Amino acid sequence: MSAQEGTNPKASHNRVSVFPRSDARLKRPLAEPESTVQGTKQGALKLQKQRQGAFTALSKTACNPWGRYRKSFKINQAGRGWVVHANNNTFSEAIIKEVKTTKSELSRVITSPHKNFVELQEAIYYEGAIFLVYEIMDVSLGQIFSSPLGRLQLFEVAAFSREILAGLEHIHKRLKITHGDISSSSILLSVTGAVKIGNLGTSMLQNNDIRDSQSDIESVGNIIIECLEPSTFLRKVGSLVSDWGSNAMNFVESTRTQPASQLLKVSFPSSVS
Incomplete structure (x- = not known):
């Protein structure tokens, strides 16, 4: 997913980012995490x-x-x-x-x-x-999707995708289990912008086979579709239908076959050019 795609006209709402990892010029000011949390x-x-x-x-x-x-x-x-x-x-x-x-x-x-x-x-x-x-979190990604602020921009989609994939890479490589329930409801955010995977304890108890780990990565692609094209997501098409640019569309397709470690090598945009 490239920075150029952040200018896609489909992301028509010119608003601030909910992700502090994106360009500081585009987001609302946030308190320093160390003073907010501790x-x-x-x-x-x-x-x-x-x-x-x-x-x-x-x-x-x-x-x-x-x-x-x-x-x-x-x-x-x-x-x-x-x-x-x-x-x-x-x-x-x-x-x-x-x-x-x-x-x-x-x-x-x-x-x-x-x-x-x-x-x-x-x-x-x-x-x-x-x-x-x-720990208590503040809101789910699904709730962000349904907010009246409008559809997230591509650089924000890239930001949360990277955070989810980083967590999944750790689950798959270090814990050697599959999460088994990755969705916009199980991805949680804090007011400081942290993006976290929920219900890890339940996944440990279920001890899902690591051979099913690709299903977790595929779910990240489904979350992206849910964010950008809700109607496509509801039809369970499994791919982006509209033209979001080749990088974004190829990225979603790659979640069907590529591990988190490979997808994390993709250059994620941090701002709109």
Whole structure:
């Protein structure tokens, strides 16, 4: 997908970008992530250091999760869950999702920190289910698509595609599983512009065969079609119909056969020329 394609007349809405990784001249100003998330730059650096390493220990216990967390309300964050807060002096918020399974499956759940994963903070087994504790995100990509702001521009499509592919490459190469549920609903965003893949804990429990990994990549192509041509997506055509330029159209076709590592070598635009 080339920078030149960002001028396609089909992306007629001249508005600011929702992705801070795109050209700073085209987006609304955002607070510095370290001050927004942690309050200080030192705090952000400390958090980054904590998240380094491929397989950091994850808190896994067998107990009643409702003794540790208090339910606030139900929410759909890449599927149904509960917004909760910790029953301690931190009062920290999270989302809990329940997966019916056996206690032995708890060993499948690990953490592998990556900037494009919704953070899995804890896994708790209780009475025939594992409760997965995730960080709270702000909005799904699907909700962005249906907003009144208008269709995303090509450079924004390239931006979120790259983030999703980076996460999938890690899932496939490091965790050696298939996510199995990549869609605009399972891709989540924060107000600071982070793009993250949701429900990784569920994928670990399902232990989807790595031989099906191409289906994850193909789903990225389907998300692009959903964004640019919603009616084509609903007809399940599987390809872009309108002329978005050869690079964009070839990229979508390549998601049917190429791994994430190969697609990440494509030059993604960062601004409209």
